Amino acid sequence: MSRICELTGKGRQIGHNVSHANNKTKRVFLPNLQNVTLMSEKLERSFKFRVSTQGLRSVEHNGGLDNWLLKTKDDKLSLRARKVKRELVKAA
Template sequence: MSRICELTGKGRMVGNNVSHANNKTKRTFLPNLQNVTLLSDALGKGVKMRVSTHGLRTVEHNGGLDNWLLKAGDDQLSDSARKVKKEVAKKLAEKAA
């Protein structure tokens, strides 16, 4: 299981540990990923995803999963998130028609 947020695409970063003597050794910074169930209003069900806490805040700020997915570009979404986005767009198109 890769350590990448399914919504924002945030992954690990590489940097240095710097000691008091200014010795530098490589280290990784991992995103704070959480397994969450996000509720979709259009689909009427919950969707399980592995999301960073930053991603959760952006979803809440944009008014829920459906609004965030419709605004997000496909390049940053995971495959499962793209499928959910297609389902949401299809449901909303059916309601509008």
């Protein structure tokens, strides 16, 4: 399973460890992914997603899962999130 947020598309970033002597070695910054269950108010169902903590705060800030999915472009969403978005569009 890849380490990519299903709602924001946030993935790993590559950078350097920098020592005191300014030696640089490659390293990877991974997103803080959590398994969460989010409730859809329109569909009256809950869905399990693997979401970064930053993405979880963003979803709550934008008024919940339904608003987030309707506002987000499809290329950022995972396949499961796109299916939920299609169900939301049909229900609306």
